[in-house]
Amino acid sequence: MKTESKLEKLLSQGHFVVSGEIGPPKHANPEGIQKHTALLKDYVDAMNLTDNQTAIVRLSSIAAGVHVLQAGGEPIIQMTVRDRNRIALQSDLLGAYSLGMRNVLCLSGDHQSFGNHPTAKNVHDVDSLQLIKIVKDLRDEKKFACGEELKGNEPRFFIGAAANPFADPFEFRVLRLEKKINAGADFIQTQCIFDMERFERFMAMVRERGLHKKAHIIAGVMPLKSAKAAKYMQQSVAGMIVPDEIVSRMEKAADPRAEGVAICVEQIKHLQTIEGVAGVHIMAVMWEEIIPTIVKEAGLYPRPKAE
Amino acid sequence: MIIAESKPLAEVAGLIQGARKVLVVGCGGCVTVCLAGGEKETGILAAALRLLRQKEGNPLETVEVTLTRQCDPEYVDMLEKYVTDDVEAIVSLACGVGVQFLAERYNKWVVPALNTKFAGGTVEHGVWEERCGLCGECILYKTGGICPIIRCSKSILNGPCGGSQNGKCEVNPETPCAWQLIYDRMQALGKLDLLMEIQPPKDWSKSRDGGPRKVVREDVRLA
Numbered sequence A: 001m002k003t004e005s006k007l008e009k010l011l012s013q014g015h016f017v018v019s020g021e022i023g024p025p026k027h028a029n030p031e032g033i034q035k036h037t038a039l040l041k042d043y044v045d046a047m048n049l050t051d052n053q054t055a056i057v058r059l060s061s062i063a064a065g066v067h068v069l070q071a072g073g074e075p076i077i078q079m080t081v082r083d084r085n086r087i088a089l090q091s092d093l094l095g096a097y098s099l100g101m102r103n104v105l106c107l108s109g110d111h112q113s114f115g116n117h118p119t120a121k122n123v124h125d126v127d128s129l130q131l132i133k134i135v136k137d138l139r140d141e142k143k144f145a146c147g148e149e150l151k152g153n154e155p156r157f158f159i160g161a162a163a164n165p166f167a168d169p170f171e172f173r174v175l176r177l178e179k180k181i182n183a184g185a186d187f188i189q190t191q192c193i194f195d196m197e198r199f200e201r202f203m204a205m206v207r208e209r210g211l212h213k214k215a216h217i218i219a220g221v222m223p224l225k226s227a228k229a230a231k232y233m234q235q236s237v238a239g240m241i242v243p244d245e246i247v248s249r250m251e252k253a254a255d256p257r258a259e260g261v262a263i264c265v266e267q268i269k270h271l272q273t274i275e276g277v278a279g280v281h282i283m284a285v286m287w288e289e290i291i292p293t294i295v296k297e298a299g300l301y302p303r304p305k306a307e
Numbered sequence B: 001m002i003i004a005e006s007k008p009l010a011e012v013a014g015l016i017q018g019a020r021k022v023l024v025v026g027c028g029g030c031v032t033v034c035l036a037g038g039e040k041e042t043g044i045l046a047a048a049l050r051l052l053r054q055k056e057g058n059p060l061e062t063v064e065v066t067l068t069r070q071c072d073p074e075y076v077d078m079l080e081k082y083v084t085d086d087v088e089a090i091v092s093l094a095c096g097v098g099v100q101f102l103a104e105r106y107n108k109w110v111v112p113a114l115n116t117k118f119a120g121g122t123v124e125h126g127v128w129e130e131r132c133g134l135c136g137e138c139i140l141y142k143t144g145g146i147c148p149i150i151r152c153s154k155s156i157l158n159g160p161c162g163g164s165q166n167g168k169c170e171v172n173p174e175t176p177c178a179w180q181l182i183y184d185r186m187q188a189l190g191k192l193d194l195l196m197e198i199q200p201p202k203d204w205s206k207s208r209d210g211g212p213r214k215v216v217r218e219d220v221r222l223a
Helices: A006-012 A031-040 A061-070 A086-098 A128-141 A170-183 A196-208 A227-236 A244-252 A256-272 A288-297 B009-015 B039-055 B073-082 B096-105 B178-188 B192-196
Strands: A017-022 A046-049 A075-080 A103-107 A158-163 A187-192 A216-221 A277-282 B002-006 B021-027 B061-067 B089-093 B109-112 B114-124 B127-132
Touching: A006 A017, A006 A187, A017 A031, A017 A216, A017 A288, A031 A046, A031 A061, A031 A288, A046 A061, A061 A075, A061 A086, A075 A086, A086 A128, A103 A128, A128 A158, A128 A170, A158 A170, A170 A187, A170 A196, A170 B192, A187 A277, A196 A216, A216 A256, A227 A244, A244 A256, A256 A277, A256 A288, A277 A288, B009 B039, B009 B089, B021 B039, B021 B073, B021 B096, B039 B061, B039 B089, B061 B073, B073 B096, B089 B096, B096 B109, B109 B114, B178 B192
Parallel strands: A017 A046, A017 A277, A046 A075, A075 A103, A103 A158, A158 A187, A187 A216, A216 A277, B021 B061, B021 B089, B089 B109
Antiparallel strands: B002 B114, B114 B127
C-alpha cells in the first residue's frame, strides 16, 4: 500500500470498485454535496469532485472534498492544469492532503472557451501527465517539481489519471495511457463508454502491453436520461462516441429514464467480464440520485468494507 | 513574420477624435506583407479617416509616410521632419513594437491602427496562421516540426488531450489537432518511440522572465 486511500485498499484487495461523481455547486452552500454524499456513500467506494467542470466556476473540488469527508464519503479530488501553474498546483496538493484528501485525479481540464468565462486566460504551465509526475515525485521522492527536497510530511496521494478510448488518434490512446502510468498514475478512470466494441479493442491493446497490471483501470459509464441527451452526447460532446443503436433504444423507450438505467446496468455487467477492468465510474451528471439504483441493479450492492 | 490586422475604422477615428492634424505612419516590414500596414493601407486609412471627419463636419488633415521599418531607430529618425508642431497625433500602422518605438521617440499622442496578432505565415493568399509561440526555447525537434505550444489549444507537451476527434481540435472543428499532426508525422518518420518519452514541465522562464526579453549579439555591437 502506497497510501491511506480506501480506494487503493479496495483495489489492491481485488474488489470490483464503484466510484461516482458529484459536481460541486455554482454557489457557496455545501448542502447539496452533503446530501449527495449521504445518498451515495453506501453505494460507491469513492466519489469524484469535479474541478470547475466544463470551465464553469464552481465551489472548489478540494473544499467539496472536505464536505464529502465530513459526511462520511471517500473523496477523489479532480485537479486540472487549466487554472493553476505548478506553484499553485503543489500548494493545493499540500493543502488538500492536510485536509484529509487521499485521492487525486490529474486532468488537463475542459478548455475555457466552453465555460462561463470564455475570455479567461488559461494557464497550462504543465500538462496533465506532468502533473501526475509532480504528485508522484512529491509522494515517492519527497521532492517539489523544482527538485527541492520536501522537508516534513509529504502528501501521499493515490494518483489517478483519465483515459479516453474514444478520442483520436486511437492507437496513440493506449500509448498515452502507458505514458501516464509510467509517469506515476495508480488508477485510471476512462471517458464514458457507449461504444463497447471500441472499448473492447482498447482493452485488448491495454492487455497486450500489460498496462492493466500496472494500474487499476476503472471504466466510465453514464446513465442517459433521455433520447435528447443521447443525441447531444453523440453530436456535441468532443471525444465521445455514442452508437446509433443506443440513441434509437432511447428514442423507442416508453420510459426513457428506466431505459437509460437498464442500458447502464447492462454496460456495467458487460464491463465486469472484460479482463483488466477493475471497476466502474458512474458519471450521472445532474442525476446523482440514480446511482444507488444502478449499483443495486448491477448486483454491486452492498459495497465491500475496506479491511 | 508578425501578423497584424486593422482595427475597425471607428475605433481608430475615436482614438484621434480631438486632433485636427495627424501623421499616419505605415511600416514596410511584416505588416506590409500581411497587407495590414503598408503604404497602400496607410493611404486608404488616411483617406477613410478624412472622409469620416468631413461627414462629421470636423475636417481632418493627414500627412502620410511609410517607413522601411518602425522597429529600427534609424528608420524612425527619418520621421523627424514630418513630426511638426501642428501634428496633434500620430497613427501607427505597425505592430505594437513600431507603435512603442514612435511613442518613445516623439512627444506626441501615438495610437495604434492595427491589432498585433501573432508570429505566423501565409498559408494561402489572404490567410495567415500562427506557427510560433515565441516561447524562447524551441522544441520542434521533439514533435516532428509541429509546435504543440501554440498549435495545441492546451499547449500539451505529452498530448493529445481527450477531446481530439477525427483529427480536429475540440475547441474548433476548423482547427487541426496538433497532436494528430504530430502523431501522423512521427509515425511517417518512424520515430513514434520518441513520443513515449515523458516530456518534463517546460522552462517558461525563457518565455516570460520578468520584463522584456533581450537578445544581445556582442559581435555586432558598435560600442
